[in-house]
Amino acid sequence: MTTKLDVPISRRRFVASASSATVLALLGPRKLFAQKEGLVQTARRTAAAETVTVQKLRGNVSVLMGGGGNIAVLTGRDGKLLVDAGFAGARPKITDALASLSPDPIKQLINSHWHFDHTDGNEWLHSAGAAILAHTNTRKHLSTTTRVEGWNFTFPPAPAGAIPGAVFDDERTLQLNGTRIALEHYAPAHTDSDISVHFTDADIFHLADTFWNGYYPFIDYSTGGSIDGMIRATEANLTKVTGEMIVIPGHGEVADRTQLVFYRDLLAGTREKVAALKKQGKSLDEIVAAKLTAATDAKWGSGFRSPKDFIADVFQGV
Numbered sequence: 001m002t003t004k005l006d007v008p009i010s011r012r013r014f015v016a017s018a019s020s021a022t023v024l025a026l027l028g029p030r031k032l033f034a035q036k037e038g039l040v041q042t043a044r045r046t047a048a049a050e051t052v053t054v055q056k057l058r059g060n061v062s063v064l065m066g067g068g069g070n071i072a073v074l075t076g077r078d079g080k081l082l083v084d085a086g087f088a089g090a091r092p093k094i095t096d097a098l099a100s101l102s103p104d105p106i107k108q109l110i111n112s113h114w115h116f117d118h119t120d121g122n123e124w125l126h127s128a129g130a131a132i133l134a135h136t137n138t139r140k141h142l143s144t145t146t147r148v149e150g151w152n153f154t155f156p157p158a159p160a161g162a163i164p165g166a167v168f169d170d171e172r173t174l175q176l177n178g179t180r181i182a183l184e185h186y187a188p189a190h191t192d193s194d195i196s197v198h199f200t201d202a203d204i205f206h207l208a209d210t211f212w213n214g215y216y217p218f219i220d221y222s223t224g225g226s227i228d229g230m231i232r233a234t235e236a237n238l239t240k241v242t243g244e245m246i247v248i249p250g251h252g253e254v255a256d257r258t259q260l261v262f263y264r265d266l267l268a269g270t271r272e273k274v275a276a277l278k279k280q281g282k283s284l285d286e287i288v289a290a291k292l293t294a295a296t297d298a299k300w301g302s303g304f305r306s307p308k309d310f311i312a313d314v315f316q317g318v
């Protein structure tokens, strides 16, 4: 059922976008095949089979988990506001999860950054009534052919309905459902398009993919990310996150300040160790073999990025 529904849609979209001579020339048949087998295609193909859970947080804010990055949802009579859209293939389960929260229509979608596990559902949510707001660079990357080396994948431009209709550069504040929602752009960290979303009344803070709770983070050097940017963003988050705040990571369980401190120490500690060994002339393979992150590998290395991937991401930036 999943395969029948999902694969033809992805393929159709890809073929349609790749029909321009430029993109075809860029990819070539070998790369087309490689992409079909890669992480991005697999994630999209299996999205419909993932379980989407609903967790009520505080006030009228909840989080949906599964089917892509974490999705924050604000409900109320002005209509639902979502932070992130998940995979397109998760649409049926996300629809059910949203309906279980309230009958309010979907009005607003905010993209925390441009990555496909947060924006793949943009098109259907827009068709369901959501205006899309994001950082300028999210619109830029969704509008053009964008290569992500870390995923060995070249994304064609997203369909027109998936492109954010409104963008901002530094900060933006919204008022919806009696709640203030403060958006702020990070200096380049995970990508160059990351924003934080603070529901100020409920004091709930969505940190985009600057924070992965319990999984080694992906760092997208192809669109502006770096390990140093990730550490700087986490330090900036820690200046704002209080003991009472509820913290939503881009991936992983809902957290508080304690987990964010642990994450900062993990990133900063690993960066220092990798940098020291690289300075001594050690190769990436030698540094991976040193098992610098052995204490956290069983838990943190079981997700999107293996321990080796994480070390490679850090190595690239020091």
Ligand SMILES: [Zn+2]
Pocket (backbone or CB within 6 Å): 113, 115, 190, 209
């Ligand atoms: Zn991401």
